[in-house]
Amino acid sequence: MVVAIGFEGSANKLGIGIVVDGTVLSNCRRTYITPPGEGFLPKETAQHHRDNIITVLREALANAKICTSDIDVVCYTKGPGMGAPLQSTAIVARTVAQLWNKPLIGVNHCIGHIEMGRLITGAKNPTVLYVSGGNTQVIAYSRKRYRIFGETIDIAIGNCLDRFARVLKLSNAPSPGYNIEQMAKKGNKFIQLPYCVKGMDVSFSGILSYLEEKVPKLLAEGYTPEDLCFSLQENLFAMLVETTERALAHCNSQEVLIVGGVGCNERLQEMMGQMCEERGAKLFATDERFCIDNGVMIAHAGAEMFRSGCKMKWEDCFITQRYRTDEVETTWRDD
The missing domain is CATH 3.30.420.40 (ATPase, nucleotide binding domain)
Known part of the structure; x- marks a missing residue:
């Protein structure tokens, strides 16, 4: 049994989700919304994430009804995405992983979407x-x-x-x-x-x-x-x-x-x-619930990586705005 928490903040959606062996325990999200006619800029979006991430984290843990000691792995979006929002979210993920003494895994955002889609729909290949x-x-x-x-x-x-x-x-x-x-x-x-x-x-x-x-x-x-x-x-x-x-x-x-x-x-x-x-x-x-950026997809993909033996050194737990889907070796799939 693998309990994983995932942090997603690659754009204007801030999400934290918790899964256990493919079962969703919590899926909490906040969206940064700008006035009509305006887009969202990296600096303001990152500030939104910093302002809300602790609240969303507490909400995710409360909804999942688990303690931090129950978590096996902390997962976060490594990329692709907007630099400042990615960084602000990754910093919190790195911090809680060290505070809770848990392994940390950076997840490709695109892979997170795919694996979540396969899980929810039952699509095979x-x-x-x-x-x-x-x-x-x-x-x-x-x-x-x-x-x-x-x-x-x-x-x-x-x-x-x-x-x-x-x-x-x-x-x-x-x-x-x-x-x-x-x-x-x-x-x-x-x-x-x-x-x-x-x-x-x-x-x-x-x-x-x-x-x-x-x-x-x-x-x-x-x-x-x-x-x-x-x-x-x-x-x-x-x-x-x-x-x-x-x-x-x-x-x-x-x-x-x-x-x-x-x-x-x-x-x-x-x-x-x-x-x-x-x-x-x-x-x-x-x-x-699962199409739009969310923390659950990062938690699930990270759990799959962790279960297959994937480990990351601390020096490899950075973020990158450019992270191609085909860069990731899918160690968890053998078909």
């Missing part, structure tokens, strides 16, 4: 679409590593949606992507947008720039903000479905797993589900 504010990747497992089949060559899809929400001055509560999704449900006029699939990779920055320039004209022509959100979603998600389907065929896989914050989007799940149905494959997805 899926082709993975990882879509979030900072990452967009199509991934498949092969020979002890998660291999990246395709990815964004500029900005992530979540970043594209968030920045478009700022153009429309949409609220950042609970998240800009969620508000775009709700507005898109009311849109019905499709606007032709650039479609940027380049082999197995995708590009979103040009689409965003095109829309930013055209918004005043489109609104003057009678298109509503809802139509703009609808058109953007349909276009971006079609690109993701195309690249995922190509990876699915290449790997001869029968499972697709969507992870990451944008993976909560019901329209993305619907479009991907239609593709899977046509190919005789099965779609796996989770809700906002």
Whole structure:
């Protein structure tokens, strides 16, 4: 039995979770929300994490109904992510590991999403679409590593949606992507947008720039903000479905797993589900409890690493803003 606590703070979500052998004991989270039209900056986001992390830690321990002596390993997000928020969260993880005299393991944020998705959905060996504010990747497992089949060559899809929400001055509560999704449900006029699939990779920055320039004209022509959100979603998600389907065929896989914050989007799940149905494959997805950045995914992935014999020296327990999914050897998988 392995009891693990995980600290996640790579962006504007601060999460602490506790798991025991795949069972979630607590999943506590705080989100840094900025005014409409504004994004979140590293310095202010790190300050938010510092202000809230002790409260969230106490809450996580209370919800789990365990003592610190029961914990076997402390896990934290090593990267990728924003430097200052990562650092502020890692410092607390390092401190409690020393205070509690527990081993410390740094977890790849992307691997955390994948392993949490596999745990919650029961997917065995899926082709993975990882879509979030900072990452967009199509991934498949092969020979002890998660291999990246395709990815964004500029900005992530979540970043594209968030920045478009700022153009429309949409609220950042609970998240800009969620508000775009709700507005898109009311849109019905499709606007032709650039479609940027380049082999197995995708590009979103040009689409965003095109829309930013055209918004005043489109609104003057009678298109509503809802139509703009609808058109953007349909276009971006079609690109993701195309690249995922190509990876699915290449790997001869029968499972697709969507992870990451944008993976909560019901329209993305619907479009991907239609593709899977046509190919005789099965779609796996989770809700906002586990799609959106959380501490449980870091705790679970760290526990898997710890159980497989992974150990980290203190000098290796740093953070890095660039930490590729395929850099990690998956010692816990033998399939």
